[in-house]
Amino acid sequence: MHTTSLLSLAATLFTTSAFAHGNVTSPPARLPGPAMRQACGAGAVSAVQSDFTGPLENIPSNGAPDCNTFLCKGQQFADNQANVQAFSAGQVVDFEVQLPIPHEGPCNVSIVDTATNTVVGDPLIEFASYADENLAVLPANNTQFSVQMPADLGGKCTVEGECVMQWFWFGTNAQQTYEDCVDFVMV
Incomplete structure (x- = not known):
């Protein structure tokens, strides 16, 4: 194998292993698009598209007032x-x-109420310790779990876009934040 090929392979392995931390695959989570590009800029869209599992800290917001990477x-x-x-x-x-x-x-x-970026009611599920890299195998409930929709949201979440179900994870040692949002409406 040529030195150039080895360097290219090493760069590819480093790039793919440097990325990838976690994301929701079901139900369908929000994706970037033209409205995100307008609100946050091309750099933010590119950062998400290059690594859907990356931390919020890797997404540039360029100080745009309509871009809240923590929502x-x-x-x-x-x-x-x-x-x-x-x-x-x-x-x-x-x-x-x-x-x-x-x-x-x-x-x-x-x-989460999207207008205020505040939690509505109690969490639907909580993990005090999640995705522990020191375990040989992660608990099955880290990658597959269920939540139950609450009986009363105080009249909220009846209009599309008003609320999201937000998966929020903070890697303590990595000091990185991960989140995904599922758009929903209560019927």
Whole structure:
């Protein structure tokens, strides 16, 4: 093998292993699009598209007032209207998460009011210790778990775009934050 080929292979392996930490694969999570590009800039869209599992700290916001990377990675509802899920009170929602590079820390899934970026009610599920890289095998409930939709959200989440279910994970030692948002409406 040529030296150039080995260097190229090493660069590819380093690049792919330097990225990839965790993201929600089901239900459908928000994705970047033209509205995110307008709100956050091309750099933010490129950062998310190059690594959907990357931490929020890797997403540049360029100080844009309409770009809040700590709300759905800056991904906008306007780009994700086709993926709005309809849930009812008491409904069980199954989540699937990929965790190619674990980082131990707390994690939760909560309902978030998108206008204020505040949690509505109690978390739907909480992990005091999640994705512990010191374990030989992660617990199955780190990558597949269910949440139950609350019976009362105080009249919130009845309009598309008003609320998201937010998967939020903070890798304590890595000092990195991961999140994904699922758009939904209560019916």
